[in-house]
Amino acid sequence: xxxxxxxxxxxxxxxEQQTTTLNxxxxxxxxxxxxxxxxQLDGERIVSTEQTVGYIHRAFEKLSERRPLYQITPITDxxxxxxxxxxxxxxxxxxxxxxGIQTPKRVDYLRIIIMELSRITDHLICNSIVGVDTGAFxxxxxxxxxxxxxxxxxxxxxxxxxxxxxxRVGGFERNFNNTAFTKLEKFLAEYPKVLKEFENLFNRNRxxxxxxxxxxxISAERALAYGFTGPNLRAAGVxxxxxxxxxxxxxxxxxxxxxxxxxxxxxxRFMVRNxxxxxxxxxxxxAYKKIQxxxxxxxxxxxxxVPEYYLPKKEDVYTKMEALIWHFKIIMGETxxxxxxxxxxxxxxxxxxxxYFISDGGRTPYRxxxxxxxxxxxxxxxxxxxxxxxxxxxxxxxxxxLIAGELDA
Amino acid sequence: MALTNRSVAIDRSxxxxxxxxxxxxxxxxxxxxxxxxxxxxxxxxxPEQTRPFSPVFRxxxxxxxxxxxxxxxxxxxxxxxxxxxxxxxxxxxERLPGEENLYREEKYAAKYxxxxxxxxxxxxxxxxxxxxAIYLSETFAPANFARKGFIYGKDDLLIPxxxxxxxxxxxxxxxxx
Numbered sequence: 001x002x003x004x005x006x007x008x009x010x011x012x013x014x015x016e017q018q019t020t021t022l023n024x025x026x027x028x029x030x031x032x033x034x035x036x037x038x039x040q041l042d043g044e045r046i047v048s049t050e051q052t053v054g055y056i057h058r059a060f061e062k063l064s065e066r067r068p069l070y071q072i073t074p075i076t077d078x079x080x081x082x083x084x085x086x087x088x089x090x091x092x093x094x095x096x097x098x099x100g101i102q103t104p105k106r107v108d109y110l111r112i113i114i115m116e117l118s119r120i121t122d123h124l125i126c127n128s129i130v131g132v133d134t135g136a137f138x139x140x141x142x143x144x145x146x147x148x149x150x151x152x153x154x155x156x157x158x159x160x161x162x163x164x165x166x167x168r169v170g171g172f173e174r175n176f177n178n179t180a181f182t183k184l185e186k187f188l189a190e191y192p193k194v195l196k197e198f199e200n201l202f203n204r205n206r207x208x209x210x211x212x213x214x215x216x217x218i219s220a221e222r223a224l225a226y227g228f229t230g231p232n233l234r235a236a237g238v239x240x241x242x243x244x245x246x247x248x249x250x251x252x253x254x255x256x257x258x259x260x261x262x263x264x265x266x267x268x269r270f271m272v273r274n275x276x277x278x279x280x281x282x283x284x285x286x287a288y289k290k291i292q293x294x295x296x297x298x299x300x301x302x303x304x305x306v307p308e309y310y311l312p313k314k315e316d317v318y319t320k321m322e323a324l325i326w327h328f329k330i331i332m333g334e335t336x337x338x339x340x341x342x343x344x345x346x347x348x349x350x351x352x353x354x355x356y357f358i359s360d361g362g363r364t365p366y367r368x369x370x371x372x373x374x375x376x377x378x379x380x381x382x383x384x385x386x387x388x389x390x391x392x393x394x395x396x397x398x399x400x401x402l403i404a405g406e407l408d409a
Numbered sequence: 410m411a412l413t414n415r416s417v418a419i420d421r422s423x424x425x426x427x428x429x430x431x432x433x434x435x436x437x438x439x440x441x442x443x444x445x446x447x448x449x450x451x452x453x454x455x456p457e458q459t460r461p462f463s464p465v466f467r468x469x470x471x472x473x474x475x476x477x478x479x480x481x482x483x484x485x486x487x488x489x490x491x492x493x494x495x496x497x498x499x500x501x502x503e504r505l506p507g508e509e510n511l512y513r514e515e516k517y518a519a520k521y522x523x524x525x526x527x528x529x530x531x532x533x534x535x536x537x538x539x540x541x542a543i544y545l546s547e548t549f550a551p552a553n554f555a556r557k558g559f560i561y562g563k564d565d566l567l568i569p570x571x572x573x574x575x576x577x578x579x580x581x582x583x584x585x586x
Contacts, residue, residue: 070491148451
């Protein structure tokens, strides 16, 4: 009589390993990027994970060592491509810190609008992808058309949507036109309803709660030990936010709350991101009101007065010799950059995005390092996915908001 | 761990009895889905319809001509210097007597190539140009059968002459659509 419970005696010389090796990735549709994980599986339970980096190594820092400052901006686009304006502006602010440029208030507020918009787009894609991975595709479809609205605002300002290359050292390349502000008003009016609807679909849904609560949890101590920042650290219960602890771009002028979780599991991370989207909306609304208060000539300011680093107006370049000379000097990268060392960090979509910039006074950075938050989160992935079910490990991967573009250092 | 006084805890209350019944949230979700059936469709039928672009959209490059139909480019090479992807190459030549109606200044680009496979459409060439000679248009998504076809020469890039080929110029500018 055959009994399924008795183990089948293995023939002599057969493989005795009881676990299955599974290559999850590098191009698996469920990993949302180029991530390879070599999993040891016992049934559907993960025994161990070995993660691999290096599939899209593009040597950003080395590339930057032979480029003038303005050419490094398109490189930073490709770090976390879900929120490239934050990367661009983080880089501009690093350069401004080194060059000692003080930006006008209006530029700061315009930057805050764009940065908070891109934080919303970043969290939006992360949270809706967590929904997709738990089997709820609908939420993803409904919110994606509102990411489009934010992208259209970037398009009005800089001309591109995903890899934005927005802004210049010292400010913006052009003033915001009326269409951009109209689109911003449309976004502010329509987006809260959609976010509310998104929350209705997910927050208190039993399937979603049971899939995400208690999976992929990390304690505050372990998170700090790994060097977590951003929403993933706040979900573990530490309310560290670069915007509050070392304010940049006049964030000190604004009131906003920091949503924090308690257990650091997938549900907390989802809820923290949702909460941050509401705070970002609040910030955008407030910043837009402050911008409308500027009157007269102040209302037209969109860059700092730094003729050595900010390109002169095109009309002057076509007609005036001095402007043409400055134009050539800036484009050729022949303006003097002081020697020095500077670190600047911004609260990126995923966490603290840092730029460590050493200049020896040459036309290019002597050495540059980007602090990429995703690279740090990925180190914790084996610990987070140990003893989890395979399908929960997929949710953990997406709720950490790992972006492959930031992965390779 | 509280570092600021601005932290707000997220809502993590345990499931209520009604929520744990599972059916109410199913009906709620279905209700949201059904309400979307009657909403305006956000997608467009792309090749037939196109959405409006912003005036500063960064698409494929165009080499510009002046009012009299002469080429603006003087082959100064500033766009090639500014290009972070190193996609632009050019060769300069001197304008000969009798060519004044073709080229605006004494020097012009005899060869001007952009490798569209390298280009990242960052718009720095447009910003670098001191002669209003290159700008990024609203055309995008080029298609071709071979890699060689993506290396655009002057004949691909140059805008048609307004005075001698008005129809082609209007088409390139998108005026008659």
